[in-house]
Amino acid sequence: MDTPQKTGESPRRSPRLVSWHWATPEAQAILATRNLSAILRYHRRVHGDSQTQTGELLGYDKTYVSALELGKRHLHDVGSLRHVAERLSLPPHVLGVTDPADADHRAMLQFGQSTVRLAEIARQSGHATEAVAELWPLVARLEARARDGNTEREVLRLLAHARLGLGTALGNVLPEERLATAAHWTAQSLDVVRIFDDPVLTTTALRMHGNELRKSGLVGAAVHRLVHAAAVAPNLTERAAVLPLLARAAGSLGNQALFDRTIAEAHQLLDEVDHTSLVNPTALYEIHLRGLIATGRTDDAIRRAEIAAPTSTISIAPQWRVIELITTGRVRLLAGDQRGATELLVGAVREARAQRLPHQLQRALRAAGDALPDARESAEQALAQLRTEMAA
Template identity: 75%
Template sequence: MAEHSEGVGALRPSARHAAWHWATPEAQTVLATRDLAAILRFHRRVHGQSQAETGDLIGYDKTYVSAIELGKRRLTDVTGLRHIAERLALPPHVLGITNRADTDFRALLQFGQSTVRLAEIARQAGHASEAVAELWPLVARLEARARDGHAEREALRLLADARLGLGTALGNVLPEERLATAAHWTAKSLNIVAFFNDPALTTTALRMHGNELRKAGLIGAAVNRLVRAASLAPNSTSRAAVLPLLARAAGALGNAPLFDRAVRETRKLLDQVDHTSLVNPVALHEIELRGLIGTGRARAAILHAEQAAPTPTTSIAPQWRVIERITTGKVRLLGGDRHGATELLTQAVAEARAQRLPHQLQRINRTGGHELPEVTDAATQALSQLRTEMAA
């Protein structure tokens, strides 16, 4: 298991394996018994330790460990139980004792879960910078706790969620040349998620990581992660959340067959699942336009853009309005409509500046190019202002 230790940083040798093994579903069943004998037997089995080796770890001789496992001795001393909990990297309440540290841990979980939820709401509302500011200290605190050997299942799950949220929020606020940082944080969550054996959680992590890889320009790797996420999705709702992102990555890769299949299935699922900011006709319309261009079908994209825009079926995240205007502006420009393209891209510049979306300003810059110098100049100026603010 040593190859996974990077997932929570460099855990101290006595706690590294314990931290991971206590996070598994099997371990949770054992811990739920609150039976020290069962816990010791489980620990020895997963680590391949003898009773003497486990005794050395917890500070008791082999005979005493054997007596506990056989039920001949019961350890009721609070100090002793707290010591064993610390050596095995367990929260004290598992062994039937509580203290201030355990209370603080429960408060951390409640606070952390609320922080992750509120950060996602902020990001969806166009305030990704605020989401980063909230998540960064939470991730740092959880990682520090894990490095100290306190990596309980709930804390590891929270750390995975916080890393995913942080990476996704960074993917909104970082310029293109730094988007690998966002993918780095979503990748770190995968090291933890693998131990939970939860298809829904794995699908979500692969989906979010795949999308950040695409934004960072690692398109082949992105498609790989998203294809895997779609194959693991446990239900239609989970699969529907993956397919639009897979279509977008396939389009960027120029893989027309994969793009077309993903779009077709997404259309079918739109009638079966609740719509979200990603899974809805408006988002799919933008994804189709961009994918048709990416797969060399500019004429089809122009014809598609000329159709009536889909009616929103759910609230659309502000950043999606920016993305849609940039893509539609690009299609208008390809169709020779300079005025329409200028209008859309100028609106996108203002919104991307207000929402602090440097990556989208860089997309506008490339789209305007030499054909729309006034748009390019406005995007360049807005991006320069954002860079100055970020540096400060």
């Protein structure tokens, strides 16, 4: 049995900042092999670490890390495998160690359901990185059970919800060039959802996947998914949840007729359904402004922005405040109010930086352009800091 001597403990990278690396499709393929050599090489590559740095992370000597990567040495004892999994922010089963959460099947399901609910609360509260750190090990554990033949309906339903939650949380924390990973996970949920004859689950999956497709630039596909979601929605509440996202996607596509029909219906349903973080006057105000600009009606957007934004009827998720500031700042710039636009965008950058929202920083950067150098510089600096942290 090969038990390495540790060179001393070293600080472990925060799982908040590294979990997304393990959630990429490439990483999932590597993890599925359960090959420690390949896993170590991938980890070093995505983090840009030397074998010495990986050794410091694991508490092992550089030469031992090299031997592990080359397959000249192997870890067999549970203690060492669990130690490596913890240091790399991996669920233990990836390295062949039984996860205590799997010992009691019922307890694992209850734990998983609570994890999905709490992760959604964290995301809505502006803590999407924590949501990713909680969800992706759960997804990995459930997928391992499914691969091993444990395809009970309860497991598969939980897997669908966990994949949706992971994809949506990743959609908050990843920059635009990496948003395909978020869409990948929401798409994976559709493979499971098809098993169930559940209109609510189907609508939810199509809605969330469609929104991530839009964010990743696949706007035509997003509209297709969202139109489907609205069509299969079993009640007004579920349909109302789809319409704001469909309006946004239709605007991004430049489909004025679809945007106008959808945003009008969404406003009408405000009086008929309970308000949520997406279905409320404040969210629809921002979506309406952005859609008017996207469909070439700048003057209409300016006139609408001159009317005070509606008072929120519920507690709004922090990221919505950032989204609204950026859109309103863009409208103020189009109206010729550079000072007002700068104040709004700088405020958006400050909040987006605090909430770790790189996609919104990129939106703010585009909105500032060359016209607002102070806002552009603020967004550039904040985005560079976030990129550095994500690569750490």
